[in-house]
Amino acid sequence: MSYQIRAATPGDVTALVDLHRAAAAVPDGLARRPDEITRDYVERFIAGISFVAVDPDGAIWGEIHGARETVALFAHVLSNLTVAVHPDRQGLGIGSKLFEALIAHARTMDPPILRIELAAGAGNLGAIRLYERLGFRHEGRQVARGRYPDGRLEDDILMGMLI
Ligand SMILES: CC(C)(COP(=O)(O)OP(=O)(O)OC[C@H]1O[C@@H](n2cnc3c(N)ncnc32)[C@H](O)[C@@H]1OP(=O)(O)O)[C@@H](O)C(=O)NCCC(=O)NCCS
Known part of the structure; x- marks a missing residue:
């Protein structure tokens, strides 16, 4: 199946709440629990830089977002990056395509973005492998x-890329 990548719009909010909740329902991936994914959260992140992967029927299967740092010293940095692909569509290249779109867009931003940064749970080995690639x-x-409801603690791995 082919997926079109486009910028997120306010009309995508309901679909993005559903997508992020579905991704968050699988443990050890997204930082937020499903009940922490609200319309307000989605409305805030689509106000930054946000791209969605859409199938030919218009269904949204993946989303990536980030935002420029607001303090002038760090304003060349794109951070707060989160990516989510629906569990039924993972491993098909959607996450990679979303990153390509985000990085390509970051290269066009003015003032320039020179650095993209993210954090991943140390146990999220698949995501870390993707980021390395x-x-x-x-x-x-x-x-x-990180501290899970069962009390388990997890380190965060900090990663960055100069563009
Ligand atoms: C991480 C994620 C965005 C990757 O998107 P994707 O569309 O599955 O990735 P792609 O198909 O472009 O690339 C595949 C690579 O992603 C990684 N990956 C991570 N989770 C995966 C999964 N459940 N299925 C397949 N690949 C996965 C692997 O490194 C894989 O490479 P490999 O084939 O060499 O193992 C997606 O799996 C996801 O939404 N996971 C849950 C949410 C999450 O963990 N977000 C990141 C928080 S830091």
């Missing part, structure tokens, strides 16, 4: 940054 470098580790 895309060119992100390991930059550090935040010990016990």
Whole structure:
């Protein structure tokens, strides 16, 4: 199936809540739990930079977003990056295509974006492998940054890419 990548719009909010909740329902992926994914959360992130992967019927199967840092010293940095592909469509190249669109867009931004950064749970090995393949470098580790409902602690892996 072919997926079109386009910028997210306010009309996508309901579909994006559903998508992120479906992705968040699978443990050890997204940081947020399904009940933490609200319309307000989605409305805030689509106000930044957000791209969606859409099938020929218009259904949204993946989304990526990030935002420019607001403090002037860091304003060349795109951060707060999150990517989610529906569990039924993972492993088909959608995540990679969304990253390509985000990076291509970041290269056109004015003032320029020179750096993209993200964090991944240390147990999210598939996502970390994807980020390595895309060119992100390991930059550090935040010990016990995440705490799951069962009390399990997880480190965060910090990754960055200069563009
Ligand atoms: C991580 C994620 C965005 C990747 O998107 P994708 O469309 O599945 O990725 P692609 O098909 O473009 O690339 C496949 C690569 O993604 C990684 N991957 C991560 N989770 C995967 C999954 N469930 N199925 C298949 N590949 C996955 C692997 O590195 C894989 O490469 P490999 O074939 O060499 O193992 C997607 O799996 C996802 O939404 N996961 C849940 C949410 C999440 O973890 N987000 C990132 C938080 S830091």
